[in-house]
Amino acid sequence: MASIIYKNITKRYADGTKAVDNLDLEIREGEFMIVVGPSGCGKTTALRMAAGLEDITDGQLLIGDKVVNDLEPRDRDIAMVFQNYALYPHMTIFENIAFPLQNRNMPAAEIKERVRAAARTLGLEEHLDRRPKHLSGGQRQRVAMGRAIVRRPKAFLMDEPLSNLDAKLRVQMRAEITRMQRDLGITTLYVTHDQVEAMTMGHRIAVMRKGVLQQVGEPVELYERP
């Protein structure tokens, strides 16, 4: 587990767009932080900098006590969950979840143990031998989560993971992700434009607008003020 700290982080794209402007934000160890704001406010850019998928123009980004500005994504020990989770249709659920562990010289017994532990956390134990097409949308979403947790990362980054789901499944998955985050106690940064997600899922909410952090607080502080 590790904190994620943005210290005066600015992102300017090549065309001059300032997508993130002097962001100061700490996601504490084990915390579920939601970054919310309208399309174009810089949420995804902020997340992608933590993932190492976007260069940082200015400032320092720390994971734990380590400055990671120059670290490759795979050396950051964090897992990213996207909205378009693609499972491999020809592989079983076991193989899908195990996939990130391949090519890491990990003994087969440990792979098996980790996949089973992830499946247990996500209620997928009975489905490990099946293929994705035999699973419901919610179960498939959980397989995507399984693929993220199987590496036992220090933190999770999630970019609108529920935005392609229908309304009913979205509500169900909100609860699932909240429960999973609590069970794992994993530091989580979750980006969404959906205020209901922001209010119901996280410990704290960071509100962004036009690249600038407006406020940070617990849901009650931000939304239940008279």
Ligand code: ADP
């Ligand atoms: P959000 O995730 O809140 O929708 P983004 O981080 O995607 O916001 O975008 C923030 C701003 O940066 C927007 O004005 C967007 O158009 C711009 N932007 C995003 N990616 C790029 C890019 N690769 N090049 C130039 N501008 C970009």
Ligand code: ADP
């Ligand atoms: P989202 O709404 O999920 O942030 P977008 O549709 O804004 O997604 O962006 C999709 C992709 O296009 C992203 O990779 C983003 O970096 C890129 N992008 C967004 N705005 C710009 C821009 N103004 N110039 C170049 N690339 C951009």
